[in-house]
Amino acid sequence: MAKKISRREFIKIGGLGLGGLALGGGLYRLFGGGVNAPAAAAIPGLTGAVDGAATLSPTICELCFWQCAGWVHKIDGKPWKITGNLEDPNCRGRLCPRGTGGLGAYLDEDRLRTPLIRASQRGQQTFREATWEEALDYTAEKLKKIAAEHGPECVALFSHGSGGGFFKHLLRAYGSNNVAAPSYAQCRGPREDAYFFTFGEEVGSPERLDLRNSKCIVLIGSHLGENMHNSQVQEFAEAVGNGSVIITVDPRYSVAASKSKYWLPIRPATDLALLLAWINVIIEEKLYDREYVEKYTVGFEQLQAAVKNNTPEWAYPITTIQPGLIRETAREMARHKPASLVHPGRHVTWYGDDTQRVRAGAILNALLGNWGRRGGFYYPNKAELPEYPHPPYPEPKRTWRDAFPDLYPGASLALASGICDATIPTTGGRDCSFKGWIVYGTNLLLTLPQPEKTIEAMQNLDLLVAIDLMPAEITGWADVVLPECSYLERYDDLRLTPERVPTIALRAPAFEPLYDSKPGWWIARELGLRLGLEAYFPWQNIEEYLDARLKGIGSSLAELKAKGLITLNERQPLYFEEGAEPEFDTPSGKIELASADLAEMGFDAVPRYSAHEEPPEGFYRLLFGRAPTHTFARTTNNPILVETMAENEIWINTKVAKIHGIRNGEYVVLVNQDGVKSNKIKAKVTERIRHDCVYMVHGFGRTDKRLKRSYRRGADDNQLITRIKIDPIMGGTGMNVNFVTFLQEQGQVAGLP
Secondary structure, three states: OOOOOOOOOOOOOOOEOOOOOEOOOOOOEOOOOOOOOOOOEOOHHHOOOOOOOEEEEEEEOOOOOOOOEEEEEEEOOEEEEEEEOOOOOOOOOOOOHHHHOOHHHHHOOOOOOOOEEEOOOOOOOOEEEOOHHHHHHHHHHHHHHHHHHOOHHHEEEEEOOHHHHHHHHHHHHHOOOOEEOHHHHHHHHHHHHHHHHHHOOOOOOOOOEOHHHOOEEEEEOOOOOOOOOHHHHHHHHHHHHOOOEEEEEOOEOOOOHHHOOEEEOOOOOOHHHHHHHHHHHHHHOOOOOHHHHHHHEEOHHHHHHHOOOOOHHHHHHHHOOOHHHHHHHHHHHHHOOOOEEEOOOOOOOOOOOHHHHHHHHHHHHHHOOOEOOOOOEOOOEOOOOOOOOOOOOOOOOOOHHHHOOOOOOOOOOEOHHHHHHHHOOOOOOOOOOOOEEEEEOOOHHHHOOOHHHHHHHHOOOOEEEEEEOOOOHHHHHOOEEEEEOOHHHOOOOOEEEOEOOOEEEOOOOOOOOOOOOEOHHHHHHHHHHHOOOHHHOOOOOHHHHHHHHHHOOOOOHHHHHHHOEEEOOOOOOOOHHHOOOOOOOOOOOOEEOOOHHHHHHOOOOOOOOOOOOOOOOOOEEEEEEOEOOEOOOOOOOOOOHHHOOOOOEEEEEHHHHHHHOOOOOOEEEEEEOOOOEEEEEEEEEEOOEOOOEEEEEOOOOEOOOOOOOOEOOOOOHHHHOOOOEEOOOOOOEEOOOOEEEEEOEOOEOOOOO
């Protein structure tokens, strides 16, 4: 009987000016003895900045989940630039382009300025301005009514970003634990669950990858250098510089592919076949780490039997990768074991078999013996802090699972898409159809696939509250819009990031909030007080809250404001060879090459390949990804970052473009298999992508007119994702199952001037 799963719950820019250009070489000096000195000051003369007193404020970047610690530089109280904290393992003193453009979040004049209350039916973008008192009272009364009529469990929180922690606390105190982050079911969830079923632990964020010591790195659908996961990109660059072998599997010749010894332009949707063929070669040629496998794993014989016929010759017509190349790359991985690493990826919701596909990569890593070994996966250290005391949360009577009692047994977190589905009434009803949504910092219409379903769900709500910095599309559907100030204008909770060394970092306000915006902690606390939850918010302000937590380890808010970040001395070994204890929270207590948990749930214990639908004649698989200077749709209106990339492009193979008469740089309109059309998008005609797919960067084609820089610039990939394949294990939404073709005629876009 399997035990119950219990864990659930290179580009260096010195500075960007207000116009988005690099100001000199990022030159500054630190007075008073090092980066942590509170008197550190910048040298304005070197950059052309205005003379005056220079000051620094500690911050944590909020432009992506990496949350790099840094310093906000001001001259005479006015914004100058943001730089990285040299002591921070997440950035090592260097911020990526997004981080250096963080001032744009503060300076964007399109920001939400005051609370808004809907003045007409949803979707008509008609609001009236309100005071904070009125907006908070309105929200609290609606929440009380839902609790009385349906139960507090019928309110859900969608959250993205570090500021969401206070709203999670609010919702749990209110009586609901239906907290969902789209980053789970729409991004990384299959990866976390796949590694948990294999090693008994998740990969985590940031990922526990020892790239700087890797001798061979395999990237399969991971766009390092374009996703700009800061320290990981830096370590990847170091590995390349040190001569590490890079193997990139991607239908597109990405930035990472350009650094590779081997580029495998695989047919989309066949990655699992390649992984199984690699496993076949590693086992049949006895290239695996035999001592490691014998000591730490179970299920080898079952795995060996399962992949017996998954030879490179079998995989060749499926993947279009030649058998000799499959064997050569497998041998290359084995030659460098255990310092040979198959990157687990991050955005892995592709085809609906995603947990099993990622698990195949995890199994391959186990055969290479790299879990807990130098050059593979290290054991991270995380700082521990006492929580601020509060009463126990009430026990919810129902959870999101009541809507799907027999589905997604491997899901470790609430599904954002599942909550959306459970908000739409069905024949016979559900145990808990959601009546209220609180949406914090996530633009659901560009985040959840099938946006028409999201709209249908929202139309059935009694209350939709949007808390955001910008007038994102989701705010147009809200009943109440609460404007949060930018991360440069507020405190948030402390950053406790798992890394090689345990650190605690602080975000402190560098500026007073602009307009009538408020910090998230204040909004959550004020709502809590109105809901009668004073016992859960006993602190009077955020400074009191933070100082109390820090005093629990002998530090203080004053120390963190001066240093920005502190490193703790207590830490555990990173690798087995340094004394780390190999512990695996699996039913067998070992690495499971054949998963007992999955078998008990009724799924394949060892991944098995099945074919996916191919594009119809004249259509091409739609792929999407990231850009190094933008984070999803969050930054596409940023006045600094928009100068680096104002719109996206659609990558089209040269031969395909010739068939359709498309010239490089002209605009086309995409139409998907269900007849949904995109906004116009510029064609990038290139040999760097296969003929059977197209590619675009996510987050463009915004439809809210209040976003003056990004409105109708480029195309929105999410609009074209009208079909999904749901992962039956954990509910992830496979989105790379949509196909598009082109509307274009004689150099002009059909239907457009």
